[in-house]
Amino acid sequence: MARATALPVMKQKMGVPWLYLLPALIVMTIFIVYPMVNTVGLSFQNNDGTASAATTCREGEPCWGVMENYRYALTNELNTESVQTTWQSFWTSSYGNNIKWLLVMVTGTVGIGLIFAVLVDRIKREALAKAIIFMPMAISFVGAGVIWKFVYNYGTSQVQTGILNAIITGLGFEPVAWLSKVPLNTFMLIVVGIWMWTGFCMTLLSSAIKSIPEEIIEASRIDGATNFEIFSKIQVPIIAPTIIVVITTMVINVLKLFDIVYVMTGGNFGTNVIATRMYTEMYTNAQYGRGTAIAVILILFIIPFIVMNIRRFTKQEAMR
Amino acid sequence: MTTATLSKSLSKPRKNREPSNLGTGIGIVIILIIWLIPTIGLLVTSFRPLSLINTTGWWTALDVNNGPETAQHPDPNAGYVEKLSTRFTIDNYVDALTGYRGTGTYLEACASGIKPLGMNCNLTDLVNPRGMGRAFINSLFVTVPSTILPILVAMFAAYAFSWMDFKGRYAIFAILVGLQVVPIQMTLVPVLRMFAGMGINGTFPAVWLFHTGFGLPYAIYMLRNSMSTLPKDLFESAYLDGADHWQVFTKIVMPLITPAIASLAIFQFLWVWNDLLVSLVFLGGSKPVMTYQISNMVTSLGAGWHLLTAAAFLSMLLPMIVFFALQKYFVRGMMAGAVKG
């Protein structure tokens, strides 16, 4: 009978699982865990790691002692004059922007990817249609930066080399500065993100849909189910584990997202996200301690999704 | 639906059919067009000279009379095709391929008889150290092992996570999810120090190892998902036949999760192929990869950015070939057939 822990369907000797796990654990420890632990210590120190972060406190200003870099990382972008200004500045801070990115980009990529995977399933030229959605993933980011220049470019009176403004001025309106108008600009950047990453979601979701046994779909079709019912009541529940995996992966990707913002606006005009802010602090400003503190906060953001995955993990094993 | 057609449709899955209705078909086409427009812009631009790129929109490329006076055909009465032919160029591709760095174009410079620095003005320029040819080979050296190694190691770990019982599997799984979000910048300095101590700094194995380490959490995470969806009966019957874990792993699991491995391989390949930072830090400029050469075409003030349009297309070719080549693993019935076999 099923139980909440793993199912040892076969007898296994003590230690066999560790033989399978060990190579991976060793490599990950050397290349991620050890360097990370090594670096986290810097977040409690000053900019060049020579003294405690507490020494960077200045008189007459709030100070969190050894957590000073965390104070900076969490509050520096906020305007704490009043509750209202704090709230407003939060939504243009890197954290507020990352929340916008998480909400819009994860929904956008997973939603469009799922719908598209179902729509093109079994049509003629399915491979070609999928390749078109996948293509942006294959373009290196230097190339993608140029591509979107031709979409968002802001030309003034004479020429529009950006297609969006060409359409808008063609209709008789003034050109729009897509990348410098707050809060429009963050959403324009998210559009680029959706364009790039939908192919990823679609590929994974499409292969999950294809693993659904044909008989189940046909049987419900005979029962008179509409396409939408098949989609929402059969396909989606069956591939739910894969959807969770795809959502988790996209959340991770969005949290780490750096290139799009860095190349297109450099975090200017209120478009900073956590990863670009970390980069600016670490390298442009040579504040390694502050940069590392931001990185640690970034890692903590993932905890709710870890919980979600563990729940799913136990539930799935209890069912089989 | 009659019994006859039903049994037919059950035994032979329907394939290659048209979209179920017109609305769906139009919807698909609209999404595809939206997705394609930016890339088409890049493609058209990659065949245009800089003076026209900067002064006219790419969608007006077929208008032969727009743009600055200097870009106009000397004979205003020339035919349309004649005029059009002077408004497109393959210079961007030639310059990108040969790695030409100069104010003019490679073809002009060679035609003038003064060879550009480091160029021979013959086919050998395709493999010169600045060109894309050699960078292509280096990129392959970096990418192929960096794709295979993490998948290989991850398969074992994923199998243990899905079908073995051991202490701490939830804790390790939680850490696995968390490790995926660690920013690469946090790990560069300690790892570089370690590589320098081992004396493998600037070699290919250094890059392979790093990509393996960073690719593993996601690879294990994804493979575990596909392995754990395999039906339990499969394992039980194998066990009754006297198979051990190793046999189940190699004979049953590996073939069955080929589609998952294929999609993982595509993405790992892409990420490594398009990576600049890791190869820059651990491999350096002495073994330049494609992304290095691409970003190197533009000066610090942005001059030469039009070459990026051509270079981006060249670097996109191989990933697209890989995508199409692995398509055959994304077909319905893979699993059913494999189980019977």
Added chain:
Amino acid sequence: MKQNRIPWTILAVLLVSALVLGACAQPAAPTQEPAAPVAGDIDCTGVKTGDTLSMLYQWSGEEEAKLTAILAPWSAACGVTVTPESSRDQALLDTRVQAGTPPDVTFWNVTQLSQYKDKLVDMTTLGANAANYAGYWGEIGTIDGRWLGLPVKADVKTLIWYSPANFQAAGYTVPTTWEELDALVEKMVADGKVPWSLGMESGDATGWTGTDFIQDILLVTQGPEYVSKIIAGEIPYNDAGVKAAYEIYGKWAKDPKYTVAGAEGTLSTGFNDAILKVFSDVPEAFMVKQSGFASGTLLGTYPDKVYGVDYDFFGVPGAKGLQGGSDWLMAFNDTPAVRSLVKYLSSNKGGEMWAQIGFDLTPNATGNAAYASPEAIKKAGLLAGATGFTPDIGDSIPGGFGSAEFSGITDFVNGGDLTAILDTIAAAQADAMAQ
């Protein structure tokens, strides 16, 4: 099941062949032969043929080709193999330095002189020839009493580019004082013409065109000592003089009568596009303030334009001293090859080579007679005749100042409150000074 073995076989073969090829790709050990100590006028003392020198710089494309040409006589004479790397990613240099594997030599910005001061080798130790450099170069390159950086390339920023043809057609003349410039701007506006093209979009560095302009205004209204005091932290960035400069700039940069498309145009037009707008068939503006590279940008799009007829430049009128960008050679290792490179670049021959190849300007004074183009000669003349030279304020103050200054000016043009913005930048300045 059989078909599924094929991909595994392919993968295995690829893996093995990549490993073998990777192992074969190791370079053969160089042969060690002492090179001639002094080859011609290039000093190769101590260098052995086959010595290597690793080098990291931010130049690429055409710029890299020019550097290679400048170094060619030296590397040929001394037999040094240069292993160059090019990247503008500050992460690469920082990672290398922190991990203890820096390149032998890097060409980077003035800020890094103080950032890496504990790790750099003294230029005097390396045998740099100080006599070839004007005094202000030594001051900028000296940190805590040690001369740590050799200036190799300079770029004059205090320039205004215009089209003589367009000026003539409209009946305008080149101003020689700040008052004349101001009057000319007002006259253009009164004529219904747009004087400036101030676009400053530049990806992650958006804003630098604006802060350059502020610094030029400061050179006019306050002079170079004032700018140096800001860099030294003796004058806070929210001083009245700075505020006045922002107000002058803001009057132009935010108003569509004064600059192409007003504040929106300033924020969203790429700095390269901004240059082109002055020289298009139907010009959108009459002047663009930009450093020496502007001619390269415009010739890329309008290859037929002629210097002196279609395009030309004048120094910002009334500016006391110049503002310039500069690139510095910094050495992390003291080897014979590094010494001979430093000696070469600071020698007469090195300065002449740099000027002949025409990679912007060389701070090495012996280059002054060797420039080839009239345009470079005019720029070099401005630099040679300058009474003072101030590096970019944003580049010179370490820590978060530079990015605070950039985002400050974009906020300002975007309509932000000037006093609050300057206070924020001044806080970043104080922060940098405290460390």
